[in-house]
Amino acid sequence: xxxxxxxxxxxxxxxxxxxxxxxxxxxxxxxxxxxxxxxxxxxxxxxxxxxxxxxxxxxxxxxxxxxxxxxxxxxxxxxxxxxxxxxxxxxxxxxxxxxxxxxxxxxxxxxxxxxxxxxxxxxxxxxxxxxxxxxxxxxxxxxxxxxxxxxxxxxxxxxxxxxxxxxxxxxxxxxxxxxxxxxxxxxxxxxxxxxxxxxxxxxxxxxxxxxxxxxxxxxxxxxxxxxxxxxxxxxxxxxxxxxxxxxxxxxxxxxxxxxxxxxxxxxxxxxxxxxxxxxxxxxxxxxxxxxxxxxxxxxxxxxxxxxxxxxxxxxxxxxxxxxxxxxxxxxxxxxxxxxxxxxxxxxxxxxxxx
Numbered sequence: 001x002x003x004x005x006x007x008x009x010x011x012x013x014x015x016x017x018x019x020x021x022x023x024x025x026x027x028x029x030x031x032x033x034x035x036x037x038x039x040x041x042x043x044x045x046x047x048x049x050x051x052x053x054x055x056x057x058x059x060x061x062x063x064x065x066x067x068x069x070x071x072x073x074x075x076x077x078x079x080x081x082x083x084x085x086x087x088x089x090x091x092x093x094x095x096x097x098x099x100x101x102x103x104x105x106x107x108x109x110x111x112x113x114x115x116x117x118x119x120x121x122x123x124x125x126x127x128x129x130x131x132x133x134x135x136x137x138x139x140x141x142x143x144x145x146x147x148x149x150x151x152x153x154x155x156x157x158x159x160x161x162x163x164x165x166x167x168x169x170x171x172x173x174x175x176x177x178x179x180x181x182x183x184x185x186x187x188x189x190x191x192x193x194x195x196x197x198x199x200x201x202x203x204x205x206x207x208x209x210x211x212x213x214x215x216x217x218x219x220x221x222x223x224x225x226x227x228x229x230x231x232x233x234x235x236x237x238x239x240x241x242x243x244x245x246x247x248x249x250x251x252x253x254x255x256x257x258x259x260x261x262x263x264x265x266x267x268x269x270x271x272x273x274x275x276x277x278x279x280x281x282x283x284x285x286x287x288x289x290x291x292x293x294x295x296x297x298x299x300x301x302x303x304x305x306x307x308x309x310x311x312x313x314x315x316x317x318x319x320x321x322x323x324x325x326x327x328x329x330x331x332x333x334x335x336x337x338x339x340x341x342x343x344x345x346x347x348x349x350x351x352x353x354x
Contacts, residue, residue: 005041005048008076012038015067034059034066038073041080049080053092060103071100075128082132083139089129097121118318159313169192174234174269216254218246223258224282227265231278234269238278238295248282250343251289252321255329260338264293267311273298273332287342288323294335311336 016031034055041048056073059066074096081088100121172189221242228240251257268278278295315325318338327336 002042002045003077003219004080005038005045009035009038009042009075009161011069012067012073015069019067022303025064026062028068029063030055030059030209039181045080046084049077049084050088053096054079056333057095057285060099061106062104068120070103071346074100075124078128079132079135082129083136084132087127089132091126093122093129096125102306113123165193165197168199169268170270174294176198188265213279216250216257217248220248220282223261224280228259231265231268235274236272236278237274237276238268238280238334240280242282243284248289249287251340251342252343254266254319256314256317256321257291257340260311260318263311263314264291264336268293268295271295271297271334282318285339289340289342291340292334297332297334299332314338 002088013035016035016038027278037048037051037055052073056070056077059070062075078089078092078096083093096117117138168189172186172193172253177185194280224240229237231238264280272278272295274297278293280293282289282291284290315338320327322341324339325336327334329335
């Protein structure tokens with residue numbers, strides 16, 4: 001918008017200096033005033049566009065010649081107003097057309113504007129208004145896309161904050177209940193929760209500052225070992241079986257797998273009976289990755305089969321990328337299976353067994 005205004009100002013000024021400078025005092029003053037007002041459009045587009053329309057009408061209606069480019073500038077200004085306002089062109093088009101007709105009479109043209117010329121003017125000015133309105137809609141659509149993208153990013157980060165903090169706090173509550181948490185360890189874990197909260201909030205305020213993700217499978221195997229150690233420290237017995245990282249294929253959502261792993265181990269700490277072993281497996285199947293957990297629920301636990309909000313959300317996200325989530329409970333025996341499709345399967349190519 002600023003570039004269009006600057007170009008229009010330069011075009012008017014160049015013709016004005018070349019043909020009308022020093023023609024008369026009134027012409028010089030109007031030339032300077034028009035240049036100043038048109039330059040204003042580059043800095044204050046809405047006010048400048050209406051002011052530009054006013055000075056162009058004055059240029060067209062004075063009884064002495066001004067730069068002939070004002071006819072073109074009427075079209076430019078109508079386009080700008082169509083872009084900046086919703087209904088402003090309904091007022092601007094008839095005034096502009098009237099000014100052009102007055103200019104053709106006052107400046108001694110051989111042929112004043114006839115019916116065909118008026119119709120042509122209406123079509124040209126109307127086309128400029130429509131073009132401006134079209135550009136306005138494109139601009140509004142892009143703004144809406146940006147807002148939706150930012151809103152989606154904030155929701156994603158907010159869910160990450162919820163998952164991280166609620167899982168860690170849930171684990172701390174379990175440790176407090178079973179008496180395996182001392183004061184020093186509690187403080188360290190709470191500081192870690194606070195640091196995680198601060199980090200996610202910082203990323204939420206500036207998503208471009210998010211750190212790059214580390215390699216997937218080494219990080220996943222380290223995460224499995226870390227979560228297993230936490231459960232063993234709290235008195236849970238079980239096994240975590242995972243293949244060699246070199247044999248694991250690519251999957252389309254690495255972060256989702258990590259979230260499911262953390263959510264699963266927290267659910268074990270909350271709902272599983274420490275007196276019975278649990279089993280967590282990570283394996284490949286037809287080029288995809290299957291993550292599975294099974295354990296024995298506490299006798300008093302009645303809510304687990306309904307699932308937590310985090311696990312339900314992860315399941316929907318997994319289904320959205322072509323995977324699947326399935327869970328079942330028979331008495332106190334509980335099992336959940338999450339199938340992550342291979343990245344090659346997402347692109348339509350065949351993935352062999354890993």
